[in-house]
Amino acid sequence: MSPSFLSCFRSFYYLLLILLFLSPSISAQELSDKLLHYELIHKNDFRHNAIPEKQEAPTDAVKLVQQVHFYALNRSFSLHLSPHQNLFSSSFKAVTMDTNGNHKTVPVSTRNFHIGHLIGDESSIVTVHINGENGLITAHISTDKETFYIEPALLHTGESHDSHMIVYRLSDVRSNGSISIDYETAPLQSRIYKESGRHKSHPLKKRQSRGSDRNTCTLALVVDYRFYTFLLSSENNVITTLVSRLFHIDENSFRPTHWIIDANGNSITNQGLQIGTILIHTGPTSDPSHYNSEESGQVEAQDLLRRFSRGDWSSYCLAHLFTHRQFSSGKLGLAYIASPGVGETGGICSQRVIDSFTNDIVIYNTGVSVASTGKRLLLPHESELVIAHEIGHSWGSPHDPGTDTNCRLKYLMNEFIQDNSEGTHQKFSPCSRISIGRVLANKATCFQGRSTSNCGNYMIDDGEECDGGRLTVDDQDSCCASNCKLRKGSNCSDVNHSCCKDCKVAPANSKICHYVGTISNDCTRQTYCNGSSYVCPPALQVTEGTDCL
Structure with a gap:
């Protein structure tokens, strides 16, 4: 040689x-600047199991829940997951808008968002998105002792590691000083813009004392072209990132909180958020005064918020803008605050008004968040704190007063977000719960019942003819269409009915629909379809004296 x-x-x-x-x-130095410790995990390191859970008649359906298993951070994780049915409004849509103002609908598989718990720890809260195309997972795993995060590595490091995720503990996040966030008060000189009103008054104190079916604030999430470009010009990256953030905020900060609605200490709970629309700007808007304009340099947060408030967001409880701009003040968020006064505008359920100084038609149910600093995306917990804080302002909480001993801990509405040593960052202080409770009691006029997006949950619900789960949602079911209606020529669904074969009633004795020793695990005989129904006939008992379980 x-x-x-x-x-x-x-x-x-x-x-x-x-x-x-x-x-x-991958980009070890950049990640190490943010995290004391993290691990890379490949998508093939996750093991997915579909577990059948028998449902009640008459659907004769079997619901499949997911179990996801993986090993990281010197421990095993086993997640028990079901589709989240309340994350999106019944009329949810996601659209893009290009430079010329052309709209395009973006298909969103809402079935890919899950909620659940760690197996063996039912007090834990697990929120998960499983990307049906590339298998990547975005997750928050909250236990009494620790919170764990999983995110696609490509969001922090680029396309070169598009099969990996980073996993880390909240306790491993480095404290890099405080994050500045603020709120604005809507101008008092504004007057109501006369149009057909969308809000009918149903004050909380009259319609409820402990709870209400009108418990949900519907959001419009808006993304400027800078943030879209920063997330690799991917609608999927944008939607997964934002929805995962709101998902966790709703489940951990808003829904569990008891809001004090009167001087007697009466409270309500289960008040929260859902997503009505996601608007993604894929290019700059030509109007230089628009919130999505291409102007260079830094801009004041107040100026951007006022521009955003010129849009018509009156169909929503709140509208929130996500941007990759850098504010000259260094702030990461700003929103108009709600007040308990019925005639005062600002925050939740605001109506459109005419600005007395500019004569612009504006609406003050708006907020803005910076989703990145410099060249890096905010870590999930940073972004969640900023978004939740600004929505907290929109619900009526000012910053926690430093003079009140009950609210001195570093709660969510502290003026500065610093370290998480006291474990109260995701919680509203007693002061905030009183302030927001007063607003909810008087001004939650646009809150709606929490929608249930059932299509895709494997069960035939009211208004549905079939439901094949992910196959249905992705429009790949030969029997069931994506709207959970039977396709032309189909009489039943193979997924939903045990005596359905190729979308027709199975011929007599051609298919076993009840196996001995499965699901029911009782003393019954093996049963065949009878050819006249897509529902399995009742199973007969075994002969008396036969051994069985």
């Missing part, structure tokens, strides 16, 4: 070693 060949071989060998050494430490 020639010396030149050996030399080339050694060079190639050392180069290969260097590449192998570098590849698992």
Whole structure:
């Protein structure tokens, strides 16, 4: 073997070693600046199991829940997950808008969002998105002792690691000083813009004392072209990132909180959020005064918020803008605050008004958040705190007063978000619960019943003819269409009915629909379809004296 060949071989060998050494430490320095410790996990390291859960008649359906298992951070994780049915409004839509103002609907598989718990720890809260196309997972796992995060690595490191995720503990996040966030008060000089009103008054104190079916604030989430570009110009990245943030905020900060609605200490709970629309700007808007304009340089947060408030967001409880702009003040969020006065505008359920100074038609149910700082995306817990804080203002809470001993801990509405040493960052203080409770009692006029998006949950619900779960949602079910209606020529669904075969009633004795020792695990005989119904006939008992369980 020639010396030149050996030399080339050694060079190639050392180069290969260097590449192998570098590849698992993607942008290690950048991530290490944010995290004391994190681990990379490949999508193939997750094990997914579909577990049948027998449903009640008459649907004769079997619901499949997911169990996801993986190992990271020196421990095993086993997640028990079901589709989240309350995350989106019944009329939810996601659309893009290009530079010319053209709209395009973006299909969103709402079935991919799950909620559940750790197996063996039912007090834990797990919120998960499983990407049906690339298998990547975005997750929050909250236990009494720790919170764990999983995010696609490509959001922080680029496309080179599009099969990996980073997993880390909240306690491993480095404290890099405080985050500044603020609120605005709507101008008192504004007057109501006369139009057909969308809000009918149903004050909370008259319609409820402890709870209400009108318990949900519907949001419009708006993304400027800068943030869209920053997230690799991917609608999927944008939607997954924002929805996962709101998902966690609703389940951990808003729904569990008891809001004090009167001087007697009466409270309500289960008040929260759902998403009505997501608008993604894929290019800049030509109008230089628009919130999505292409102007260079930094802008004041107040100016951007006022521009955003010129839009017509009157169909929503709140509208929130996500941007990759850098504010000259260094703030990461700003929103108009709600007040308990019925005639005062600002925050939840605001009506459109005419600004007395500019004569612009505006609406003050708006807020804005910076979703990144410099060249990096905010970590999930940072972004969630900013968004939840600004929505807290929109619901009526000012910053926690430093003079009140009951509210001195670093709660969610502290003026500055710093470290999480006291474990109260995601919680509203007693002061906030009183302030927001007063607003909810008087001004939650646009709150709606929490919608249930049932299509895609494997069960035939009211108004549905079939439901094949993910196959239905992705429009890949030969029997059932994506609207949970039977396709033309189909009489039943193979997924939903045990005596359905190729979308027709199974011929007599052609299919076993009840196996001995499965699901029911009782003393019954094996049963065949009878050819006249897509529902399995009642199973007969075994002969008396036969051994059975």
